Structures are given as structure tokens and as C-alpha cells.
Amino acid sequence: MDQNRVVVIGAGTMGHGIAQVAASAGLQVALHDVSSDRIEAGLAAVERNLTKGVEKGKVQPQDRAQTLSRLTAAPDLSMAEGCGLVVEAVPEDIGLKNALFARLDEIIDADAILASNTSSLSIASIAEGTKHPQRVIGMHFFNPVHIMSLLEVVKTDRTTPDVLERTLDYGRRFGKEPIVVVDSPGFASSRLGLVLGLEAMRMFEQGVASAEDIDKAMTLGYRHPMGPLRLTDLVGLDVRLAIAEHLHRELGSEAFLPPQILRDYVDSGRLGKKSGRGFYDWP
Structure with missing residues (x-):
């Protein structure tokens, strides 16, 4: 070997x-x-x-x-x-x-x-x-x-x-x-990061703020290198949806229930950067 x-x-x-x-x-x-x-x-x-x-x-x-x-x-x-x-x-x-x-x-x-x-x-x-x-x-x-x-x-x-x-x-x-x-559902990173990402989607869905301003709240207010919605676009909305559904089943927490906007975007082919459009438009 x-x-x-x-x-x-x-x-x-x-x-x-x-x-x-x-x-x-x-x-x-x-x-x-x-x-x-x-x-x-x-x-x-x-x-x-x-x-x-x-x-x-x-x-x-x-x-x-x-x-x-x-x-x-x-x-x-x-x-x-x-x-x-x-x-x-x-x-x-x-x-x-x-x-x-x-x-x-x-x-x-x-x-x-x-x-x-x-x-x-x-x-x-x-x-x-x-x-x-x-x-x-x-x-x-x-x-x-x-x-x-x-x-x-x-x-x-x-x-x-x-x-x-x-x-x-x-x-x-x-x-x-x-x-x-x-070994546990979501490990450490996905379990923590996904809660933030899903809540950011709910805020966007409810019209609390634009995608850009929601992301700025975390990058400027908490020094995150990237906002949760931009990160979701990079990871892939389909990937995030699959993980959210898995953690919702495994943990039974409503915090991991995918918001309707995530399901709608995935169903319409808005998968993030790889498809050219997610919460942001990508060249």
C-alpha cells in the first residue's frame, strides 16, 4: 500500500x-x-x-x-x-x-x-x-x-x-x-450552517430584506466570509434541500423543515450558480 x-x-x-x-x-x-x-x-x-x-x-x-x-x-x-x-x-x-x-x-x-x-x-x-x-x-x-x-x-x-x-x-x-x-445527523457544520441558511430563506420569502442585505447582515455584522444565501447558491439549492429533508427526518426539528421557496426554486431549476440562477443571478 x-x-x-x-x-x-x-x-x-x-x-x-x-x-x-x-x-x-x-x-x-x-x-x-x-x-x-x-x-x-x-x-x-x-x-x-x-x-x-x-x-x-x-x-x-x-x-x-x-x-x-x-x-x-x-x-x-x-x-x-x-x-x-x-x-x-x-x-x-x-x-x-x-x-x-x-x-x-x-x-x-x-x-x-x-x-x-x-x-x-x-x-x-x-x-x-x-x-x-x-x-x-x-x-x-x-x-x-x-x-x-x-x-x-x-x-x-x-x-x-x-x-x-x-x-x-x-x-x-x-x-x-x-x-x-x-457520527451524528448533520455532524457539526451542516447542522449549524443549515439552520442559518434555512432561516435566511424564510426571511427572504417573507420579504424581510433583499438577498443582498440578508447576506450583508452576516458578513458585516458577524464577520462571516460569505452570506447564507450566496453560500446556498454555491453549494446548490438541490443539495441544501436534500440535506434539509434528511435532517428534518432524522432530528424531527422544525428548524430543518425546508421553506416553500426552496422547494419551488429547485422544482423550477433554479439551483444556484451551477444553473445560472438561485437567490442571485450568476453569469
């Missing part, structure tokens, strides 16, 4: 971001998705991010070139064999994750770590399809991955101390500040 080899499953916004920070840390990274087009789109997004970093003076040209040289496409899951860490960043579907983890469990070494980037699903439930649940753990990154410093590491009652410590070490190598959270 090579601790310096990482495989990322899912080449979307979170997946390619995770691949970027791992490659920037000097690790060899393979990026996998269900089609070669998606993989290539993910790799192209990493290249654009790094190019912007060079243009802004935040990334050295040689670092950009070296990072890209460490990134490869993984058209087949068999490329995970012998790696030290697999990070899953596929859609928030427990059945999909169960099936994926069961397949990976048969491919990777017994000591390798299987991590999920889920923001709300139970890590223990994701591990149910594996023969080695003790090496399954949560690694919840934040968008945009190459900028946000927090990493939420989620342990279950079966996660071994060795797996936890190695996961924390990977997180630090990726340039993140990890926190440790016990």
Missing part, C-alpha cells in the same frame, strides 16, 4: 477540488467518475483553478505544473488498488454510496482508508456494505475546497484510532485544519 497515492471518486465540484488539494500536497492522485467526459471536465476545472491562482500571484507557475503532473484520470475503479486513501464525493444517495464502498472494499488493501465527503449521511450506514467498517471514516471538505481551510473528520464507534490519526494526518497534509466529530 502506497500512502502517497490517493484516489478520488466523483469529479464534480467537490471531487475535483479534493483532487486538487491532494495533488498540491505532493500526493499522486487519480480522479474517477462514471464517464471519461466527467473526468476530463474535472481535470480541466483543476487546471483553471490553478491558472487563476498563478494570475493572482497565489500559485507559482512551477507549482501549477507539478500539481497537474500528479493528477491522472482513473477510468476504472481498479486503479484504487494499492492506494493509501480513497475519498468518495458522489451524490448524496445512500444506496449509491453503499454499492460503491462495497466494490472498493474488495479492491483496496485492508489497511487503506475509505473516506466519504458526505455532508449529512451517516458514516456508519455508508460502511454497512463493507467487510472492514473500522477503516471507513468521514472527510467532509468545504466548497471551494482549495480555499476553505476546515475539514470535518467524522468517526464512528468502529473507527480505529489508527485510521482516525492517519485521516487527520492526510487532512493536515492537504493544508486543512481538521476537527473531529462523532
Whole structure:
């Protein structure tokens, strides 16, 4: 097993971001998705991010070139064999994750770590399809991955101390500040952040203030780097709706009941930045 080899499953916004920070840390990274087009789109997004970093003076040209040289496409899951860490960043579907983890469990070494980037699903439930649940753990990154410093590491009652410590070490190598959270609905970040986001939506729905002014209340009044509605647009309204519905079921709290405006926007295709329109209009 090579601790310096990482495989990322899912080449979307979170997946390619995770691949970027791992490659920037000097690790060899393979990026996998269900089609070669998606993989290539993910790799192209990493290249654009790094190019912007060079243009802004935040990334050295040689670092950009070296990072890209460490990134490869993984058209087949068999490329995970012998790696030290697999990070899953596929859609928030427990059945999909169960099936994926069961397949990976048969491919990777017994000591390798299987991590999920889920923001709300139970890590223990994701591990149910594996023969080695003790090496399954949560690694919840934040968008945009190459900028946000927090990493939420989620342990279950079966996660071994060795797996936890190695996961924390990977997180630090990726340039993140990890926190440790016990496996529970919404963990720490989603449970806290979603309450704020949903209340901001209700305020907007009730005409309390514009989206811009609601966001300014938090950025200027509480020094949040980004307002809750703009953040919702970046995360994706469909993603936030799915998480809210999940936490409402799991916790039974009305605080997580999705407001009607969120359902209406998702039904009409207003998903945020990725669709060009959410609570804001995006170019």
C-alpha cells in the first residue's frame, strides 16, 4: 500500500477540488467518475483553478505544473488498488454510496482508508456494505475546497484510532485544519450552517430584506466570509434541500423543515450558480 497515492471518486465540484488539494500536497492522485467526459471536465476545472491562482500571484507557475503532473484520470475503479486513501464525493444517495464502498472494499488493501465527503449521511450506514467498517471514516471538505481551510473528520464507534490519526494526518497534509466529530445527523457544520441558511430563506420569502442585505447582515455584522444565501447558491439549492429533508427526518426539528421557496426554486431549476440562477443571478 502506497500512502502517497490517493484516489478520488466523483469529479464534480467537490471531487475535483479534493483532487486538487491532494495533488498540491505532493500526493499522486487519480480522479474517477462514471464517464471519461466527467473526468476530463474535472481535470480541466483543476487546471483553471490553478491558472487563476498563478494570475493572482497565489500559485507559482512551477507549482501549477507539478500539481497537474500528479493528477491522472482513473477510468476504472481498479486503479484504487494499492492506494493509501480513497475519498468518495458522489451524490448524496445512500444506496449509491453503499454499492460503491462495497466494490472498493474488495479492491483496496485492508489497511487503506475509505473516506466519504458526505455532508449529512451517516458514516456508519455508508460502511454497512463493507467487510472492514473500522477503516471507513468521514472527510467532509468545504466548497471551494482549495480555499476553505476546515475539514470535518467524522468517526464512528468502529473507527480505529489508527485510521482516525492517519485521516487527520492526510487532512493536515492537504493544508486543512481538521476537527473531529462523532457520527451524528448533520455532524457539526451542516447542522449549524443549515439552520442559518434555512432561516435566511424564510426571511427572504417573507420579504424581510433583499438577498443582498440578508447576506450583508452576516458578513458585516458577524464577520462571516460569505452570506447564507450566496453560500446556498454555491453549494446548490438541490443539495441544501436534500440535506434539509434528511435532517428534518432524522432530528424531527422544525428548524430543518425546508421553506416553500426552496422547494419551488429547485422544482423550477433554479439551483444556484451551477444553473445560472438561485437567490442571485450568476453569469
